[in-house]
Amino acid sequence: MLQQLKNHGRKLALIFVLLNIQILSTFALGNSKSWQEIDWLDIAGEGGAVWLCLVWLVGVLSTRPDGPVTRLLFWGFACFLIASGQDLLDEIVRLPEATVWNHAVESIPMPIGMLLMSIGLLYWYREQQALNEQLRKRERGLRDHRRMDKITGLADAQYLRQQLEAELNMARAEGLPTSILMLDIDDFREINRSLGMGEGDRLLRELTELLLLNLRRRDLLCRYAGDRFAIVLPATCQLMAELLAQQLEGVCKHFAFHARNSDLAQFHTVSTGIATDGLDVQLTDDDPVEQLLRRANYRLAKAKEERVLKVA
Amino acid sequence: MNRSYIDLHEKRIVAQEQLLGVFELAQSRSIHLDKLLRGTGIFAQDIEHRKHMISAAQLLLLYQNARRCFSADDCSFLLGQYLLPGNHPQFSRAILASPTVQDVFELLVAYGSLALPLVEFRCHYNDQELYVQLLSLDADDYIHDFLLEAVNSACLSLCRWLGADTRHWQYLHAFKTPAYREQYLVHYGNSPSFNTHINAIVIPRACLHQTLPRGSQAQYSMALEACADSVREQGAVPCRSLALLVYDQLQRQISDPPSLEQLAEQFDLSVATFKRYLKAEGSRYQQLLDSARRHQAIYYLLSGQLNTEQIAAKLNYHDKHNFKRSFKRWTGLSPAAYFSNGFQLK
Numbered sequence: 001m002l003q004q005l006k007n008h009g010r011k012l013a014l015i016f017v018l019l020n021i022q023i024l025s026t027f028a029l030g031n032s033k034s035w036q037e038i039d040w041l042d043i044a045g046e047g048g049a050v051w052l053c054l055v056w057l058v059g060v061l062s063t064r065p066d067g068p069v070t071r072l073l074f075w076g077f078a079c080f081l082i083a084s085g086q087d088l089l090d091e092i093v094r095l096p097e098a099t100v101w102n103h104a105v106e107s108i109p110m111p112i113g114m115l116l117m118s119i120g121l122l123y124w125y126r127e128q129q130a131l132n133e134q135l136r137k138r139e140r141g142l143r144d145h146r147r148m149d150k151i152t153g154l155a156d157a158q159y160l161r162q163q164l165e166a167e168l169n170m171a172r173a174e175g176l177p178t179s180i181l182m183l184d185i186d187d188f189r190e191i192n193r194s195l196g197m198g199e200g201d202r203l204l205r206e207l208t209e210l211l212l213l214n215l216r217r218r219d220l221l222c223r224y225a226g227d228r229f230a231i232v233l234p235a236t237c238q239l240m241a242e243l244l245a246q247q248l249e250g251v252c253k254h255f256a257f258h259a260r261n262s263d264l265a266q267f268h269t270v271s272t273g274i275a276t277d278g279l280d281v282q283l284t285d286d287d288p289v290e291q292l293l294r295r296a297n298y299r300l301a302k303a304k305e306e307r308v309l310k311v312a
Numbered sequence: 313m314n315r316s317y318i319d320l321h322e323k324r325i326v327a328q329e330q331l332l333g334v335f336e337l338a339q340s341r342s343i344h345l346d347k348l349l350r351g352t353g354i355f356a357q358d359i360e361h362r363k364h365m366i367s368a369a370q371l372l373l374l375y376q377n378a379r380r381c382f383s384a385d386d387c388s389f390l391l392g393q394y395l396l397p398g399n400h401p402q403f404s405r406a407i408l409a410s411p412t413v414q415d416v417f418e419l420l421v422a423y424g425s426l427a428l429p430l431v432e433f434r435c436h437y438n439d440q441e442l443y444v445q446l447l448s449l450d451a452d453d454y455i456h457d458f459l460l461e462a463v464n465s466a467c468l469s470l471c472r473w474l475g476a477d478t479r480h481w482q483y484l485h486a487f488k489t490p491a492y493r494e495q496y497l498v499h500y501g502n503s504p505s506f507n508t509h510i511n512a513i514v515i516p517r518a519c520l521h522q523t524l525p526r527g528s529q530a531q532y533s534m535a536l537e538a539c540a541d542s543v544r545e546q547g548a549v550p551c552r553s554l555a556l557l558v559y560d561q562l563q564r565q566i567s568d569p570p571s572l573e574q575l576a577e578q579f580d581l582s583v584a585t586f587k588r589y590l591k592a593e594g595s596r597y598q599q600l601l602d603s604a605r606r607h608q609a610i611y612y613l614l615s616g617q618l619n620t621e622q623i624a625a626k627l628n629y630h631d632k633h634n635f636k637r638s639f640k641r642w643t644g645l646s647p648a649a650y651f652s653n654g655f656q657l658k
Contacts, residue, residue, distance in 0.1 A: 150341075150384060157494040184498075192393065193473060198340040226386060226498040297497060 008061040008074075015057070015078050022085060026102070030095035038092060046088040053081040069127055072120030079113025137212050140220045140232075149223045151201050152208040160222040160230050164289045167234050168277060177278030179233040179241035182296040183211070183248060186269045186307065188227035195259050200227075203257055203268070214251050228300075230293075238276040245272040271307060273300025317554040317579075320449065320593055323365035324546075325429045326400075327358040330371055333394025334378060335359060343381050352377060368429060368449055368553075372459075375430075379458045385492035388458045389499040392465030398427030402542050406535030411527035413476050414520040417444050420467070423539045425552070431463045432556055438615040442520055445611075446511040449553040450594040451603050453486035453511055460485065460511050465499050467513065474524045480516050484508040509643045510610045554579070555595040562604040567628050569604070572597045606642040609635075613651050620647050 005012070057077040064070045086105040095102050138154055140163055147159040155163075164180065171178045185191075185207070192200040204227065211221055211229060220232040233241055249270055256265030275295035277288060284291070318324055331354070338348050345356045352373040358364045379387060397404035403419075403426040410416045420433045434445040446463060448456045464483060472478055483496075483504030490506075497503050561578070562569050570578070575597070576586035590596060605627050612618045618626065624635035639647050 156385070158491065189393075189469060189472065196340070197337065197390065197393075201340065224498065225492070225495040226389070228494075228498045293494075 002062075004065070005058070005062050007066055008070075011061065011074055015081070018078070018082065019085060022082060022105070023089065026086070026089045026093050026095065029099065030093040033092055033094050037094075042091050043088070046084060046091060049084045050081065050088050053077055053084060057081060069120055069123045072116050072123060076113045076117030076120055079109035079116065083107070083109040083113065136217060137215050137219055137221055152204055152223050154208060154221055154223040154229075156222065157224050157230070160220075160224065160232070161289050161293075163220055163222075164232055164292065167232055168288055168292075171234060171278060175278070176235045177237045177276055178292075179236040179238065179274055179276040180292050180296045181231040181233060181241060181245055181248070182224065182273045182300045183229045183231065183245075183252075184271050184300055184304070185227045185252075186271055186304070191268070199259055206257065207252065207255070210251060210255055211248065214248060230296075236276075237278075238274065241274045241276060245274055248272065269307075271300055271303040273297060273303055275299065317552055317557050320369045320553060321367045323367045325366050325368060325371060326362075327354065327364040327366045328360075328362060329399035329427075330366070330429070331359045331374075332399055333391065334374060337387075337391055337394060338378075338381070341382060341384075348377050348381050349374070350377060371430060375459055375462070385495050386499070388461035389465045389495060392462040393469045395428060395462060395466035396470040400426040400542075402535055402538035403427050406532055406539055407470065408474070408526065409528045409531035409535055410474065410524060411529050411532055412521050412523055413471055413515065414442065415527070415532060416467075416471060416474070417442065417515075419536070419539075420444075422536075423543065426539065426542070428463055428466070430459055432552070436611055438617065440517055441615070442515045442517070443611060443615070444513040444515065445607065446513070447556060447559070449556060451555045451559045451600055452594065453509065453603070455487075457485070457487045457490065464513065468500060474526060476522060476524060477519055480519055482514040484510055484512045484514065486511050508610070510607050553593050554589050555593045555600060558590070558597070559600050559604055562601055563608065566604060566608050567626060569601055569628070602642060605638070609639060609647070610650075613647055623647075
């Protein structure tokens with residue numbers, strides 16, 4: 001949070017200076033009211049508004065990188081802050097009857113702030129759409145940050161089960177097949193042992209990007225556990241899933257992984273296992289999600305065994 | 313008098329050897345050490361001094377912190393990969409030179425506490441398998457899921473690294489099925505049985521005698537002697553809790569278990585002090601006796617050597633009905649239901 005705020009130092013300094021000028025000039029030109037004249041209800045209400053504006057402003061800056069959306073939101077909140085700040089100051093300071101500027105400061109920034117905020121929110125909406133497009137293959141329809149894996153940024157097995165269940169219900173209603181593909185790096189433990197866990201994590205991250213690039217728009221990639229990925233393939237029959245699995249195996253085989261301090265690329269093979277529900281294979285009704293996952297895992301284990309035999 | 317047991321708060325564990333793996337893992341996951349060490353009484357600089365010691369209780373606290381800080385379901389399994397061969401010079405030399413899987417586990421039984429001070433191993437052989445039972449220091453099977461996951465995957469990943477075929481190993485866990493069961497599948501290679509009221513690894517005989525490509529009998533025996541020397545230097549068997557000693561005593565004499573009073577006398581303690589010491593370690597006499605009987609009963613049941621009547625006789629029950637009642641109290645199942653409930657080994 002602090003790290004993010006450091007990027008916005010100039011904005012924070014600016015609003016600090018503006019508020020100070022406002023407070024100092026109001027106190028310099030007017031006289032403070034006596035205790036009897038102060039309406040404490042107004043102070044509480046308007047003070048609360050000022051306080052919340054300040055909290056939101058810092059909140060926006062601390063969660064967002066710089067950019068047009070951030071700037072618009074910042075200036076919107078800044079206008080609110082100055083207008084409501086003047087309102088609050090008027091409650092405790094009496095300015096001479098003839099002064100006009102305090103009324104101007106109270107009323108003009110408010111609509112400007114509203115306008116800036118509205119444009120900012122519109123841009124935010126567009127930005128979010130762009131981000132959603134990027135996240136499409138990582139999350140489908142449901143966002144739950146607690147179910148996100150820290151290393152790859154993918155959703156975890158629990159999220160996978162939720163999504164798979166929803167997908168199966170929908171697909172069965174429409175009579176479409178659903179496939180699941182399990183993918184596992186061969187001898188990943190050796191990589192962890194020889195290069196260290198940091199490099200193993202990096203391989204997982206890079207492989208995640210590679211897989212995302214090679215999936216269709218409607219597929220969902222999850223990190224199942226360890227070095228095993230699970231991919232939900234909606235409206236995909238067994239034949240198509242097998243084809244996709246072969247493609248992914250091919251892509252991973254040709255992926256050059258550069259370990260730290262090494263110019264030589266390393267190549268890794270992956271094994272896959274698929275399971276399909278629908279069309280010719282219909283799973284029984286009790287817990288189809290678990291059944292599907294179990295089948296895919298079983299096929300993956302078989303594929304691994306065959307690979308070991310082939311090498312031997 | 314030379315005591316044969318230690319207090320869990322006695323500082324007897326070499327800090328450097330135990331902290332290295334955890335620190336490395338924390339670093340690779342960018343976890344701040346202050347957060348990881350909070351409340352444990354261990355400091356980041358403890359790792360710099362060869363002589364610095366920590367206690368078993370502190371190490372347990374550290375693992376609890378690790379579980380919270382890493383907030384990933386695979387933390388225990390990854391930590392396990394750092395635990396063996398470990399950093400004890402003689403022990404790690406011995407384990408890396410093990411000629412067979414059997415030697416790996418014999419070494420763990422004898423000197424495992426040099427590398428894994430929080431867990432003890434017990435081996436039981438029968439015609440088809442080797443049962444490696446895992447016991448925590450307080451002999452409680454149910455609460456140490458994190459520790460047991462770590463130790464299990466430590467043994468497993470070490471044996472795999474040494475070139476052993478681990479596909480036919482089976483795992484029994486006392487605790488309930490956790491939400492992250494897929495982690496077990498991927499890290500263990502096959503799913504363990506949960507809710508079995510015992511923590512054990514079951515290895516088929518055929519896998520035990522497979523020669524490991526890097527093993528060397530001469531190096532192994534040499535390192536084994538060096539291990540014995542280093543234990544002798546420390547004065548006693550390191551880090552063996554009173555609870556475990558009592559458990560062992562009870563298990564040895566399971567057909568005629570000594571009473572609380574007899575045990576107290578054996579350890580040269582008054583009954584009240586004996587009880588208090590056990591309580592400080594989180595156990596009680598009755599609990600330990602139940603554990604010893606339960607483990608023995610389960611072992612006999614699973615290995616299929618004895619029928620219910622014979623087991624009842626072995627465990628000093630008047631008849632099999634009494635035994636069945638006790639078994640139901642321990643596991644919630646009758647012996648027959650337990651045996652047929654998917655826990656029988658494939």
